[in-house]
Each structure stands twice: as structure tokens, then as C-alpha cells.
Amino acid sequence: MGVVTVSKLPVIEIFGPTIQGEGAVIGVKTMFVRTYGCDYRCGWCDSAFTWDGSAKDKVRMLAPEEIMDELTALAGDNFDCVTLSGGNPALIGEGMGILIQLLQERGIQAAIETQGSRWQDWFYDVDVLTVSPKPPSSGMKTDWNMLDGIMDKMKAQGRAAHSLKVVVFNEEDYQYAKSIHRRYPGVPLYLQPGNEDVTEEGDISVRLLGKLEWLFNLVIADPEMNKARVLPQLHALIWHNKRGK
Numbered sequence: 001m002g003v004v005t006v007s008k009l010p011v012i013e014i015f016g017p018t019i020q021g022e023g024a025v026i027g028v029k030t031m032f033v034r035t036y037g038c039d040y041r042c043g044w045c046d047s048a049f050t051w052d053g054s055a056k057d058k059v060r061m062l063a064p065e066e067i068m069d070e071l072t073a074l075a076g077d078n079f080d081c082v083t084l085s086g087g088n089p090a091l092i093g094e095g096m097g098i099l100i101q102l103l104q105e106r107g108i109q110a111a112i113e114t115q116g117s118r119w120q121d122w123f124y125d126v127d128v129l130t131v132s133p134k135p136p137s138s139g140m141k142t143d144w145n146m147l148d149g150i151m152d153k154m155k156a157q158g159r160a161a162h163s164l165k166v167v168v169f170n171e172e173d174y175q176y177a178k179s180i181h182r183r184y185p186g187v188p189l190y191l192q193p194g195n196e197d198v199t200e201e202g203d204i205s206v207r208l209l210g211k212l213e214w215l216f217n218l219v220i221a222d223p224e225m226n227k228a229r230v231l232p233q234l235h236a237l238i239w240h241n242k243r244g245k
């Protein structure tokens with residue numbers, strides 16, 4: 001018997017193919033792997049089941065190879081990109097690094113969604129890194145030392161396409177987004193209107209589009225935001241608050 005490496009990941013859901021609904025690679029067909037656990041507790045988190053205990057019984061500890069097999073079983077070769085989200089995927093060390101390698105060996109892009117509260121060396125290997133620092137409305141406090149460190153390292157390394165994405169619910173959040181833009185001026189900034197009710201059932205697109213127009217108007221009036229991009233959560237316009245989309 002060979003030695004078994006323990007590098008399993010806590011996975012709460014694997015789904016797709018769907019369309020990436022946010023940020024730099026919006027519109028691209030992608031699979032999702034959502035890890036369990038978060039070091040934050042954002043008041044408005046649209047994926048609170050990844051950390052609030054309500055879906056704890058659905059968590060599976062999976063080896064990177066098992067995740068690959070499940071992606072293939074779900075979608076065959078009908079995808080070129082896998083988005084690793086959570087929760088905070090940056091809580092996971094070795095296992096995530098191995099999964100990213102496995103994906104890339106098969107010519108599949110690895111995209112990451114994380115909030116910038118933790119660093120992992122595998123950030124260097126990611127194809128698309130989205131760092132989404134949290135504005136005041138979340139109730140979280142930004143660790144500026146950590147965020148500076150992450151942005152410095154990504155800049156110095158230069159391979160992975162990285163960008164910033166700030167969710168904006170109110171004027172104070174908008175000011176926070178501006179402070180992020182001033183602090184990291186060379187990094188593409190995406191602004192995303194907040195979904196104020198992540199439990200509402202039925203069609204929420206009119207409400208979301210209203211919030212998008214509000215954010216459009218702030219940016220339109222603001223010469224400091226000439227380079228920012230304002231995008232909706234595209235999947236939420238189409239599939240609303242449905243899970244696994």
C-alpha cells in the first residue's frame with residue numbers, strides 16, 4: 001500500500017455548467033465548486049449556508065481527484081473553467097493547490113472568489129483571482145495589512161489576472177469602494193450592487209435592476225470612477241435567489 005496524502009477539501013456543493021455572473025469573467029461558462037467555512041460573517045451574505053451551520057450535513061470531505069471526477073461526471077467536457085468559491089476557499093491550503101494543478105493539467109482554467117482576508121501560495125497559480133474586500137454594510141472590518149500584502153504579491157508575480165470586486169449597498173459602501181480604488185489604482189475594479197434580500201422568492205430582477213441604476217448614477221457623476229466597471233450579478237437577474245446557479 002502506498003502512502004495516502006491527506007489533502008481533502010470540505011465541499012458543500014458542486015454545480016454547473018452555469019454562466020459566471022460576476023466580475024472580470026462575467027458571461028463565461030463555468031462549473032462551481034463551493035467550499036465550506038468562512039472567516040467572515042457578512043450580514044448580507046448570499047451564501048450563508050456555507051458557514052452558518054444550516055447545511056452542515058451536506059458537507060463532504062473530498063480529495064482533489066474526487067472533485068475532478070465529479071466535475072467530469074456532471075458535465076463531461078462541456079466546460080473550460082471552474083470557479084472555486086465558498087465560503088472562503090483561501091482557508092484551504094494544500095488540497096486546493098493540488099486541485100488547481102489537476103484542472104490546469106487538463107487545460108481547464110481555475111478562477112477563485114475570495115475576500116482578501118487570507119493568503120495562500122496557490123494564489124500565484126490561479127488563472128483568474130477575484131479579491132472582494134468587504135464594505136462597511138457587511139459588518140466586517142478590512143485587514144488592510146493582509147489586503148496590501150495580497151495585492152503586492154499578485155502585482156509582483158504578474159501572471160494571474162487579478163481584479164477587485166466591491167459590493168455596494170449604500171453611500172458609505174461607495175466611499176469604501178473609492179478608497180479601495182485609490183489604494184490599488186492599477187488593479188481593475190468591479191462594482192456590484194448588493195442584493196438586499198437573499199431570501200425573497202420569485203422574480204427579483206426589477207429590484208436588482210433598480211439598484212444597478214442607482215449605482216450607475218453614482219459612477220456616472222464621479223470623475224474618480226472613470227475606470228471602474230459596474231456590473232450586475234447576472235445570474236441573479238436570470239435565476240433570482242435560486243441556489244446552485
Ligand SMILES: C[S@@+](CC[C@H](N)C(=O)[O-])C[C@H]1O[C@@H](n2cnc3c(N)ncnc32)[C@H](O)[C@@H]1O
Pocket residue numbers: 038044045046047085086087088089113114115131132165167192193194195196198233
Ligand atoms: C458568497 S461570496 C464567496 C467568496 C468569498 N467569501 C467572497 O466573499 O468573496 C461570492 C461573492 O458574492 C458576493 N455577495 C455575497 N452576498 C451578496 C449580496 N447579498 N449581494 C451582492 N453580492 C453578494 C460577495 O461579495 C463575493 O464577491
Ligand SMILES: Nc1nc2[nH]cc(C(=O)O)c2c(=O)[nH]1
Pocket residue numbers: 018019020021022047085086113235245
Ligand atoms: N452564476 C454564478 N456566478 C457567480 N459568481 C460568483 C459566485 C459566487 O457565489 O461566488 C457566483 C454564483 O454563485 N453563481
Ligand code: SF4
Pocket residue numbers: 038039040041042045046047048050086087088115
Ligand atoms: S466573506 Fe463571502 S462567503 Fe464569507 S460571509 Fe462574506 S460574502 Fe459570505
Ligand SMILES: [Mg+2]
Pocket residue numbers: 046047
Ligand atoms: Mg453567489
